[in-house]
Amino acid sequence: MMENEYGFSIHMAIGIVEILVAGPLVVRMLAMRRLRTPLVRRLSKWIAGNAWLAWLAGTGTMWFWHIPAVHHWAMGMSERHIWWMAVQQLLLLMGGILFSWPLLGPCRGLRMHPLAGIIYLATACISCSLMGLLITFAPPEVYPGVSPRDRETAGLIMWVPGCLIYLTGCLLLLRQWLHRQDRPRIVLPKI
Amino acid sequence: MISNTTPAPEQPIPGLGISSPQGLLQWISSVDHKQIGILYLWLSVLFLLLGGASILLVRTQLILPDNHFLAPEAYDQLFTMHGTTMIFFVVTPAIFGFSTYLVPLMIGANDMAFPRLNAFSFWITFFGGLLLYFSFLAGGAPDAGWFNYAPLNEYNYSSRPGIGYYCAGLLLGGTGTVSASINLIVTILYNRVPAMGLRRLPLFVWMVLINSFLVLASFPALNAALAMLLLDRQLHAHFFNMVGGGSSLLWQHLFWLFGHPEVYILILPVFGIYSEIFPVFSRRPIYGYGTLVGSGIAIALLAFGVWVHHMFATGLGNTVNGFFAASSLLIGVPTGIKIFNWLATMHGGSIRFTVPMLFAIAFLIEFTIGGLSGISFAIVPIDWQLTDTYYVVAHLHFVFIGGSLFGLLAGLFYWLPKISGRRPDDRLSRWFFWSFVIGFNLTFLIQHALGAMGMPRRVYTYPDLPGWAICNQLSTIGGYVMGASVILLVFIIVKCVRSGAPAGNDPWDANTLEWTTASPPPLRNFTSVIPVTSERAFRDFKRPEDAAGASVQRQMIRRSERNAAMMWLLIGTEAIFFLSLLMAYVYFGSNPGFTVTPSALLNWRSTGIFSVLLWASSFGYWRAEQRFRLKNTQLSQMWLRVTIGLALAFLAGQAKEYYHLVHEHHLTLSSGIFGTAFFTLTGFHGLHVLVGVLLMVLLLVRMNSKPAVLSPQVMRAVGIYWHFVDAVWVVIFSVVYVAPHVLKTAI
Numbered sequence: 001m002m003e004n005e006y007g008f009s010i011h012m013a014i015g016i017v018e019i020l021v022a023g024p025l026v027v028r029m030l031a032m033r034r035l036r037t038p039l040v041r042r043l044s045k046w047i048a049g050n051a052w053l054a055w056l057a058g059t060g061t062m063w064f065w066h067i068p069a070v071h072h073w074a075m076g077m078s079e080r081h082i083w084w085m086a087v088q089q090l091l092l093l094m095g096g097i098l099f100s101w102p103l104l105g106p107c108r109g110l111r112m113h114p115l116a117g118i119i120y121l122a123t124a125c126i127s128c129s130l131m132g133l134l135i136t137f138a139p140p141e142v143y144p145g146v147s148p149r150d151r152e153t154a155g156l157i158m159w160v161p162g163c164l165i166y167l168t169g170c171l172l173l174l175r176q177w178l179h180r181q182d183r184p185r186i187v188l189p190k191i
Numbered sequence: 192m193i194s195n196t197t198p199a200p201e202q203p204i205p206g207l208g209i210s211s212p213q214g215l216l217q218w219i220s221s222v223d224h225k226q227i228g229i230l231y232l233w234l235s236v237l238f239l240l241l242g243g244a245s246i247l248l249v250r251t252q253l254i255l256p257d258n259h260f261l262a263p264e265a266y267d268q269l270f271t272m273h274g275t276t277m278i279f280f281v282v283t284p285a286i287f288g289f290s291t292y293l294v295p296l297m298i299g300a301n302d303m304a305f306p307r308l309n310a311f312s313f314w315i316t317f318f319g320g321l322l323l324y325f326s327f328l329a330g331g332a333p334d335a336g337w338f339n340y341a342p343l344n345e346y347n348y349s350s351r352p353g354i355g356y357y358c359a360g361l362l363l364g365g366t367g368t369v370s371a372s373i374n375l376i377v378t379i380l381y382n383r384v385p386a387m388g389l390r391r392l393p394l395f396v397w398m399v400l401i402n403s404f405l406v407l408a409s410f411p412a413l414n415a416a417l418a419m420l421l422l423d424r425q426l427h428a429h430f431f432n433m434v435g436g437g438s439s440l441l442w443q444h445l446f447w448l449f450g451h452p453e454v455y456i457l458i459l460p461v462f463g464i465y466s467e468i469f470p471v472f473s474r475r476p477i478y479g480y481g482t483l484v485g486s487g488i489a490i491a492l493l494a495f496g497v498w499v500h501h502m503f504a505t506g507l508g509n510t511v512n513g514f515f516a517a518s519s520l521l522i523g524v525p526t527g528i529k530i531f532n533w534l535a536t537m538h539g540g541s542i543r544f545t546v547p548m549l550f551a552i553a554f555l556i557e558f559t560i561g562g563l564s565g566i567s568f569a570i571v572p573i574d575w576q577l578t579d580t581y582y583v584v585a586h587l588h589f590v591f592i593g594g595s596l597f598g599l600l601a602g603l604f605y606w607l608p609k610i611s612g613r614r615p616d617d618r619l620s621r622w623f624f625w626s627f628v629i630g631f632n633l634t635f636l637i638q639h640a641l642g643a644m645g646m647p648r649r650v651y652t653y654p655d656l657p658g659w660a661i662c663n664q665l666s667t668i669g670g671y672v673m674g675a676s677v678i679l680l681v682f683i684i685v686k687c688v689r690s691g692a693p694a695g696n697d698p699w700d701a702n703t704l705e706w707t708t709a710s711p712p713p714l715r716n717f718t719s720v721i722p723v724t725s726e727r728a729f730r731d732f733k734r735p736e737d738a739a740g741a742s743v744q745r746q747m748i749r750r751s752e753r754n755a756a757m758m759w760l761l762i763g764t765e766a767i768f769f770l771s772l773l774m775a776y777v778y779f780g781s782n783p784g785f786t787v788t789p790s791a792l793l794n795w796r797s798t799g800i801f802s803v804l805l806w807a808s809s810f811g812y813w814r815a816e817q818r819f820r821l822k823n824t825q826l827s828q829m830w831l832r833v834t835i836g837l838a839l840a841f842l843a844g845q846a847k848e849y850y851h852l853v854h855e856h857h858l859t860l861s862s863g864i865f866g867t868a869f870f871t872l873t874g875f876h877g878l879h880v881l882v883g884v885l886l887m888v889l890l891l892v893r894m895n896s897k898p899a900v901l902s903p904q905v906m907r908a909v910g911i912y913w914h915f916v917d918a919v920w921v922v923i924f925s926v927v928y929v930a931p932h933v934l935k936t937a938i
Contacts (some may be wrong), residue, residue: 011810069934115389118488122404122492124410125492125495126767128494129495129496130770130774133774134774134777136511137778139781139784141781142781148508149508149510152508152510152511153510156510156511156514158515159496159514160496160515160517162444163492163493163495163496163518164496164518164521166492167489167492167493170489171485171488171489172489172491174481174484174485174488175481175485177390178390178480178481178484
């Protein structure tokens with residue numbers, strides 16, 4: 001079903017870009033447009049209270065589509081129906097948007113504390129590395145029709161460059177936190 | 192700085208001398224973070240002498256080609272004990288000693304968040320070390336190297352009990368390290384003076400914070416691997432035994448999943464020590480506070496993306512090697528940033544070449560050499576050529592000694608006046624510095640050449656090839672110089688503690704809070720803390736004209752959340768432990784596959800029924816907690832009893848299932864790889880349920896006897912643990928029982 005020697009890896013690269021690059025960029029755009037309609041505000045508030053769900057949406061999306069059975073089924077679907085490709089990409093993008101919402105959402109006050117955000121990203125990175133590791137070292141029967149080199153490359157894309165994207169996110173959050181304006185100041189009396 | 196009128200230091204408590212029985216008891220029973228920190232440091236010195244003595248015997252064996260000073264078995268035991276001791280019982284306790292001693296002082300706290308847990312951490316590490324050394328008396332020390340590769344660590348290859356002691360000693364030491372890390376994180380987050388925002392944390396404290404998270408993320412992998420190895424050796428399980436369907440490569444994966452982060456665990460806090468020393472002795476503010484913190488975080492995260500580079504020679508394939516070669520080269524970036532930060536801090540400063548500063552400068556040179564040889568290993572063909580030669584030995588010693596140990600020595604000479612209240616003899620200290628640095632370079636610089644010439648490590652002797660004997664002789668002489676200087680170091684410390692010149696409170700004109708209190712600090716560290724205006728608060732206080740515009744901010748720190756925070760950290764590290772076991776299960780299920788069909792053996796319906804009981808118990812606990820908060824102790828106790836009952840019902844169900852599997856299907860831990868993986872995974876979960884039940888029984892007893900003392904925070908902490916245990920079962924149940932049933936194969 002996959003003639004292309006690097007079909008799986010290409011899917012993986014697209015998925016990673018969709019979740020970890022496109023999703024955050026969409027949310028960033030919404031934030032720059034200052035999109036703060038009551039609906040967005042309510043959504044942000046809900047997500048802020050349930051950040052673990054957003055975390056699960058991002059990491060769950062990654063895990064779900066690479067469960068062998070699901071992967072197999074999705075590949076078959078996209079061969080039969082061209083629209084399915086679009087649906088799958090949209091689902092990935094949605095996962096990415098939800099995942100980055102607590103960190104970059106349009107309502108500044110409802111964003112996660114940058115240091116909590118670092119933990120959020122670091123734990124997601126560990127989960128992503130685990131999945132990448134499982135794919136890399138999976139035996140050939142697990143993903144039928146995928147060449148070992150292709151499967152390894154796919155797993156490694158998730159594991160290593162994927163981890164670097166999370167790391168970049170962590171460093172950006174740290175920078176944001178270090179540059180944040182201090183809140184009310186009490187000027188010291190001269191000693 | 193120091194005048195003749197400096198008063199003699201006052202001991203915080205009279206009669207601390209260990210010659211009197213009262214003093215000894217005082218040390219053993221202490222929960223004071225300063226005393227425990229000092230105990231950690233002495234532990235480290237004790238094991239430094241033992242680990243050093245064992246390696247001097249090894250170097251003596253290598254002084255001549257074809258030497259028979261040591262038998263091969265003795266040689267194997269000695270180099271294994273040397274590596275294990277130095278990493279787990281010298282550098283680690285020294286790092287935790289400094290952390291335990293200094294963190295509360297640097298953040299203006301009077302003790303750690305959990306003082307008794309602190310004492311527990313030390314003593315369990317201490318007994319772990321004793322247990323490791325007890326192996327010599329019990330019939331032979333471990334002999335498979337500090338990373339203890341399978342299958343050499345298996346019973347068939349090493350039938351003496353040494354490796355069992357290795358497992359037990361490291362499990363105890365690891366438990367101490369994890370509990371100390373949890374304690375340090377909670378202390379840093381919740382015990383700071385309210386004016387010290389995280390952006391004003393001294394860099395040493397920042398590095399300890401990052402490092403403690405790294406410990407929590409990496410040690411569970413080692414603990415899981417050690418538990419598996421113990422099961423293999425004692426109960427004939429098959430985790431790392433190829434004949435029984437296990438995988439010896441799995442050991443390397445689990446070990447390096449821990450081991451590479453461990454390398455950074457041994458250096459990150461030391462980077463923090465350097466970041467304190469460079470500004471003080473250059474009389475300049477630290478250059479790039481933010482980048483130093485950021486590169487610390489980057490190093491911690493990258494640790495999990497590079498560990499496969501220890502396994503380039505295991506035949507994982509070019510694809511895998513290529514990715515990890517690239518990521519390993521990247522490690523040079525954050526480390527390089529730090530080096531340049533320190534250079535920039537020194538640049539233009541008025542440098543004082545004190546002993547701590549000498550060690551710090553020597554570090555810059557030696558660590559850069561070690562870093563560069565490390566980068567060369569990222570290139571796969573070079574790694575293939577040089578792996579398991581003396582080039583690796585040279586590299587790792589330049590990093591461990593030139594990086595970690597130099598920093599710890601710099602820290603020792605920097606803080607010894609604070610810890611003892613007295614100054615070490617300056618002339619002797621300089622002698623020590625020069626002899627140690629010269630001895631170190633003589634020993635290890637030449638080993639790069641030996642490695643390039645192809646001399647393999649861990650072989651008890653070598654043939655008389657051109658150049659090998661003279662290089663080894665120089666290296667051994669260097670080793671003796673280092674050994675002699677370590678004796679000098681011990682003499683310097685003892686002399687300083689006994690009769691050093693009084694140091695005064697602030698002998699270095701330093702920046703951080705620990706120098707504001709007396710030397711040695713009184714039992715209660717601070718009666719009042721100076722305003723914290725930046726990361727060098729004490730300097731701002733001494734020179735207000737330099738600190739124009741500095742301000743104090745008050746933070747909200749909710750100390751009541753400490754119990755819950757501790758429990759969250761604990762279950763975070765437990766989650767990784769279970770993930771390691773689960774990964775092993777999944778790995779064996781597919782690679783090369785179980786020889787039995789799990790869906791035929793396991794009945795997911797009957798297990799599902801008692802699983803529901805366990806999940807229902809989470810609801811019961813939630814009700815109990817709610818009732819307790821509403822001060823309805825009667826109902827709360829009722830719900831607790833219901834929860835305990837449900838948990839016991841689950842355990843009974845599991846026991847029945849085990850009985851069925853063992854008697855009907857003859858499935859045991861040793862019957863095959865499925866039994867091994869299944870019983871380990873579900874058994875460890877069952878143990879956690881049992882611990883949860885015990886905790887709840889304790890709560891019940893507490894509620895009966897003194898309900899007023901029991902705080903809702905403790906109830907909440909136990910609840911977090913209990914919900915976690917139930918959540919883990921959701922994952923195990925789906926992977927082990929439901930998935931094979933749905934997919935008709937093991938995952």
